[in-house]
Amino acid sequence: MFGMNGMDPSSMAQMLMSADRAPLDGLLRTQRGQLSAQKEAYSQIKGKLQALQDAIKSLTTGTGLSSQSASFSAEGYASATVKSGAANADYQLYVKQLAQPDQYSLALDENWTVPSQGLLDITLDGQTLSLDLSTLDPSTGLSGLRDAINQAADNNGVQASLVRADGQTHLMLTGSKTGASQAMTINLSGGNGEAAYTELQTAITNKTQLSGAQDAVIELGGASGLQVSSSTNTFDGQIDGLTLTVTKAHAQDEFGNYTDAPLGLSVATDQAAIEESLSGIVDAYNALVSEVQKHTQSKEGKGAALAGDSMARGLLGRLRGTLSNPPADFSLAQLGIKTDRYGKLSLDTAAMAKLQESQPGALEEAFTGANGLLTRLEADAKPYLDRNGTLVQRDRSLQSGLDRIADRQEALDMRMDKVYQRYLSQFTRMQTLAQQMQQTMSMF
Structure with a gap:
């Protein structure tokens, strides 16, 4: 509202102060938006990298890469775990006796x-x-x-x-x-x-x-076949790459002849298990690639939050460098890993099965061995995700930048309040002076 002389000191002071601070507010708003976008982008990238590391760790520290499986012709007699180095093969066996204590x-x-x-x-x-x-x-x-x-x-x-x-x-x-x-x-x-x-x-x-105290005994090859014994009901090491646990002996007649057919054991490449073991890692890696590309590649005139930031590209380049350098004597294609022009991965389970057939244990060693692809990918991610890792430090740096902007905003608010008070004082004096002049002129 304007006073009697057509001038409101408060409104005029506010208008001039707003004009003074508008460019400074715009600068701080732009800087705050840039840092917030970068902080959020790195938070998303860190989440995707953590998911990749977790997927790798579940495979390297869990049951391992399941590239083979064991199946039996009948249930109840035994169970088996296939380990690295097992050959695809078919066995016929009898469980002659179980291990027992005295x-x-x-x-x-x-x-x-x-x-x-x-x-x-x-x-x-x-x-x-x-x-x-x-x-x-x-x-x-x-x-x-x-x-x-x-x-x-x-x-x-x-x-x-x-x-x-x-x-x-x-x-x-x-x-x-x-x-x-x-x-x-x-x-x-x-x-x-x-x-x-x-x-x-x-x-x-x-x-x-x-x-009576006795060993567990199985006969490989059927009745009167190769006898293999174990002090427990678990046979570990007798057959390369295979741990066999027996739970029931085959029935025998009074002459010691088996009354049932031998138990069939088949060790074969399990393509479904291969895909299940690695699909989570492939999905996590592809999600990370998509996240990095989203924040580093500008589209349709819209700048990406990390367009000029080399860290995210460096992370992706490091992982890609590891993938492009598979263990000696193997190509990525032989290991069943394909890449497209966008850097995304896909599985070729047929190639994996072929390698497992020709070289038992090679697939597991190439992925989870001391120099395996997954082992090295996990090592690549570690410096970024550690408690004081690269991504944690970047987040702290961006937060410090946001804190400094908040301090500058607070200082600007205080300074602009003083500017407002100065303008208000000036316009109030001008209004008072104008009123006095009007009163003097009215006397003539």
Whole structure:
């Protein structure tokens, strides 16, 4: 609103102050927008690079590159894990027997008490647990003997438990490990003829073997084929690149002849598994390429946020340099990786399968070995993503720039407030002077 002389000092002061600050506000707004756009762009690129690193790490530290799979002709007998170096092959086998520990049952009266003298020796795998019965509380009976065995300092794997059946209590002694070398011997000596000692001695003499220590045995090639044994139910190392775990033995008749057909085991290249293992990495890499290109390539007269910034291009160039330098003796095409003119990747699972067929284990080594493509890509990403990595430092630098602009904006606001007050004072004096002149002229 204008005063009586057609002039509002506040409005005039505000108008002139706004004219003074408009170019400065525009400069700060432009600088703030540029830095904010760069900060957001690098945040997006960092997220895509982190996703790529996570995809690689899940493969290099997890189950590895699944380029082969094992299948069986029947379920329930065995499972298998294929490792690097396995040859594609078909096997026929019988599970002759499973590995098991030694286990004995000693039948004793429920009210049996620990004898005042005696040395109980339990030997397993060449090591002996020696228990001096005189150190036990006689009143604890069977439970005290069980606990003393389980808690003995020189216990080398004997597990004691109590089972009650048919009016008797059975002291069960079980080896903790399987295998033929785990045979158990039980001896008692040093008694003084008391009834409790004699009862324990009788129980040991008449002990019942519930299971005998034995190795797991498979027969490769069918009945009477190549016998392969393992102290556990897992065969690891007997067949290159294959870990086989057996869970059930094949049935045999009274003459030891197998009553069922042999178990078929087939190790073959699994193209679906290859694609599943690597597709996540390819997708993550392509997403990163798209993100970098979006922020570095200007389109239709619109400048990209990172058009003049070399870091993002340098990151992409580093990754592309690694991909263009596959392990010795292989080309990228042989490894089943194709690139298009935009730098995007795609999979050729047929080429991967061909390499796996001709050189078992080569595919895994080329990707996840010490000098593998994925191993080196993960190393390329690390300096950018570390706690004080390149991208973190760039983000801090851009944030510092935004903080400085905020400080300059605050200083500008304070300075412009003073300019406004100066203009307001000047126009107020002018208005007062004009009013005085009008009053003087009205007197004539």
